[in-house]
Amino acid sequence: MDSRRAESFSDGVFAVAITVLVFNLLPIADKTASDLTAKALGHYWPAYLAYVVSFLTIGIMWLNHHTMLSRVRKVNRQVLVRNLFLLMGVVAIPFPTALVADHLHENSQGTVAAVTYGLVMMVISVGYATTWVYLAAHQQELDAVRRVRVPRLTTLRFTAGNVGYVAGTLIAFVSPIAAVTIFGLLAVYYLFEQLPDTGSEGHQEES
Secondary structure (H helix, E strand, O other), X not given: OEHHHHHHHHHHHHHHHHHHHHHHOHHHHHHOOOOOOHHHHHOOHHHHXXXXXHHHHHHXXXXXXXXXXXXXXXXXHHHHXXXXXXXXXXXXXXXXXXXXXXXXXXXXXXXXXXXXXXXXXXXXXXXXXXXXXXXXXXXXXXXXXXXXXXXXXXXXXXXXXXXXXXXXXXXXXXXXXXXXXXXXXXXXXXXXXXXXXXXXXXXXXOO
């Protein structure tokens, strides 16, 4: 299958997931209709925080997903299965986002919400890691646009989020707010491209 078909399907999933996030903010308008003040709006800060973190996360995941698939011209069933696993997590992000928005400021419920968010992020992170490792190991079979030798350090950088999400999930048992902050910082980490530049020094191009 042409990789562009897989990417187009994935783009649709990302678009739906990132759009649904705003639904968590719409009820705030009804709740503050009778008392629309800055203080009333500020009471819902967990919803704004959850929205920003999740919007950045999905947006940056979309950027990295495009970067991965743009390196090959074809995808096989193995890639498609891994991609579906990854998208399963992406499309679920609005669920833990809603939990964090509603319960972050509460003690035990905030912990459950942040842990749930972390578990979804871990599923997505594993999906990204396995997809990238497979693409890197089967460049010839997948008709790579430009054959590269992927350093272990690059793969380590790209999969480092796994450790970060595990750490954030564990920290959620102590401080849900700190955990969500860590998840946001991980999105910023992936804002800077962690995949290899095929034209950069240190990568071999096939003649």
